Amino acid sequence: MNLILTIAWTHVRHRARQTLVAIAGVMTGVGFSIMMAAMMEGSQDDFIKTLVDALPHISITDESREPTRQPADMVYAAAELHGLTPQVRRPGIKNPMAMIASLQSWVPGSLTPSVQSKALLRFAGRNLNISIVGIDPHTEVHVSNLGTHMRQGTLTSLYRSSNAILLGDRLANKIGARVNSNITLASAEGSNMNATVVGTFHTGFRAMDETTGYVLLKTAQILEKQTGIVNEIRVRADDPMAARLIAxxxxxxxxxxxxSWQEAQEDLLSAITLRNVLMYTIVGAILLVASFGTYNIISTITHEKTRDIAIMKSLGFRDHTIRAIFIVEALLVGMVGAALGWVFGYLLTRGLASLEFKTPFSDYNHLPVLYAVKHYVLATSFALLSSLIAGYFPARAAARLHPVDIIRGAT
Amino acid sequence: MSAALIEARGVTKILAGVVPVTLVQDIDLAIVPREFVAVTGPSGSGKSSLLYLLGLLDLPSSGDVLIDGRSTTSMTENDRAEVRLKRIGFVFQFHFLLPEFTITENVALPMRALGQLPSRAITARAEQLLASFGLGDHRRKTPDQLSGGQRQRVAVARALANDPPVILADEPTGSLDSVATAQVFGILRELVTLHGKTVVAVTHDLALAAQMHRRIHIIDGRVARDERVASATA
Structure with missing residues (x-):
């Protein structure tokens, strides 16, 4: 074995109790770091996945990013006109089917038209404002997971009666409606409609399950009093991460x-980024605290070994050899601690993943965790870096010892 | 006279402090090959300090120490370490062996630090050195399993590990009983007479000093007497 490694190994081996405490510190740090990273990133991935699954990847609406220019503005570009009445614009996307056909030629994914509307739902003496989404069940299945979220009925149940509606299960429970219940919908345009509940769905998002109803496109158009209107085209991209560019x-x-879904959820994604910063700060802090244990053991060893250091220096050991011995000792503690930390972290993650509980916002039964090699690599790198730094300072002090001072003192 | 192995030229060592302490002052001397030198003097006279300066463990405040004719004051610490590793072997009053290692490993340390021999050859040489000092049967023992005399013999074996021409010994028999003293002194004498080494030993024991080739008597950090004895027992 290499001389430096031999001496380093002998030193740590002969201080088994102290070494084990330091190793336990690193192991705990690495283990908890891995568990935290697995938990944080797991919940983040699961959240994004649910988000991406539940919402369209891209939503094309009948709005424009810039305010609509008025005719007078367009004619008199240099003039500033006040008190003009804005031009009344007919809502909806012009020639939606032609647009869908055009987009289908190059957009990598599926598209479906829909009508977004608001309505007052009346049932059993209760009035609730809900979102009505008019869909085409045949194309909807390619764009959203609504079909897989059905609790009762199917998407095609919407064809069962003239004004059929699918309600979120929480909404149905809230008003006490069941399949075949007749409800009344009143739109902001003043139309009233009797509708039959033909099914319920459950997406896992409380806001959606409590306030949304799906009807056929045609039904939503009648509710909006606009025949043929489509005010949203939804796109499901083959690669969700490419949604921003496609949009x-x-x-x-x-x-x-x-x-794109990224733009729509920008605040949320920023919050996730912030959460990641917090996570890595906490993980860093844990490992930093663990490194104090390593610092402690290496400091103790160098303190106890001052005479040996003086002997080695008197024999002709160079400063960098002395320094390397104690740095290697710290790295030994770090490496063994990190290796045990992998096992500890994995077990902690498994334990965490097996816990059952519910959150008020979604229906997770188990805490979602992510098993990723990068968490292990990251925690190990940080642990070794901490150990290196923790070992460096006592090692440097050891290398600077003046052998004569020690030998004179000893004799 | 042969060229000096170690030469001190106007060496002075002053310990800085509120009250500076002069350890050795204006020392000029030359140690030539195959000399068996005793450095004597009262306690606190500067004997050990002189030895540390000659062995490059300490730097003089002024003056120069030459090893094989090379000035050492301008050397880096690493260069001085290399000189110690190759050219000088140390034996201290207390054995100063590393307690967690076997005596074979202790003797092997300087060879491993030098890194010129393969591992097996190093172990073989360490065992051979120990055997030559009557410690062959103890080679797997740690220092705490040996007597004081045995430990000091191990320390001498370690000093010889890299076959240096000079052995500097700081009261090598100072903590030994008379039997062990005789053994260790005998070994040091044989190093000179049989193996052609140069030994410089600090000692309080005037009877031992009387058996050595040369006696340098230090008083108050200065060389008071420097006697060469042609008829010494060695």
Whole structure:
């Protein structure tokens, strides 16, 4: 074995109790870091996945990013006109089917038209404001997971009666409606409609399950009093992460507001980034605290070994050899601690993943965790770096010892 | 006279402090090959300090120490360490062996630090050195399993590990009983007479000093007498 490694190994081996405490410190640090990273990133991935699954990857609406220019503004570009009455614009996307056909030629994914509307739901003496989404069940299945979220009925149940509606299960429970219950919908446009509940769905998002109802496109158009209106085209991209680029291109091509899921959830994603910063800060702090244990053991060894250091220096050991001995000791503690920390972290993660509980916002039965090699690599790197730094300072002090001072003192 | 192995030229060592202490002052001397030198003097006279300066464990405040004719004051610490490793072997009053290692490993340390021999050859040489000092049967023992005399013999074996031409010994028999003293002194004498080494030993024991080739008597950090005895027992 290499001389430095031999001496370092002998030193740590002969201080088994202290070494084990230091190793336990690193192991705990690495273990908890791995567990925290697995938990934080697992919940983040699961959240994004649920978000991506539940919402359209891209939503093209009948709005534009810039305020609509008025005719007088367009004619008199240099003049500033006040008191003009804005031009009344007919809501909805122009020629939606042609646009869908055009987009389908290049957009890597599926598209479906829909009508977004608001309505007052009346049932059993209760009035609730809900979102009504008009869909085409045949194309909807390619764009959202609504079909897989059905609790009662199917998407095609919407064809069962003339004004059929699918309600979120929480909404149905809230008002006490069941399949085949007749409810009344009143839109802001003043139309009233009797609808039959033909099914319920459960997405796992409370806000959605409590306030949304799905109807056929045609039904939503009647509710909006606009025959043939489509005010949203939803896109499910083959690669969800490419949604932002596709949305930009769609916006440029159609002139309509095209929003990717990343843009729509920008605040949330920023919060996730902030959460990650917090996570890595906490993980760093844990490992930093663990490194104090390493510092302690290496400091103790160098203190106890001053005479040996003087002997080695008198024999002709160079400063860097002395320094290397104690740095290697710290790294030994760090490496063994990290290796045990992998096992500890894995077991902690498994334990955490097996815990059952519910959150008020979603229906997770188990805490989602992510098993990723990068967590182990990251925790190990940080642990070794901490150990290196923790070992360096006592090692440097050891290398600077003046052998004569020690030998004179000893004799 | 042969060229000096170690030469001190106007060496002075002053310990800085509120009240500076002069350890050795204006020392000029030359140690030549195959000399068996005793450095004597009362306690606190500067004997050990002189030895540390000659062995490059300490730097003079002024003056120079030459090893094989090379000035050492301008050397880096690493260069001085290399000189110690190759050219000088140390034996201290207390054995100063590393307690967690076997005596074979202790003797092997300087060879491993030098890194010129393969591992097996190092172990073989360490065992051979120990055997030559009558410690062959103890080679797997740690220092705490040996007597004081045995430990000091191990320390001498370690000093010889890299086959240096000079052995500097700081009261090598100072903590030994008379039997062990005789053994260790005998070994040091044989190093000179049989193996052609140069031994410089600090000692309080005037009877031992009387058996050595040369006696340098230090008083108050200065060389008071420097006697060469042609008829010494060695």
């Amino acid at each position: 930009e291109r769609i916006g440029e091509q159609t002139g309509y507001k095209s929003i």
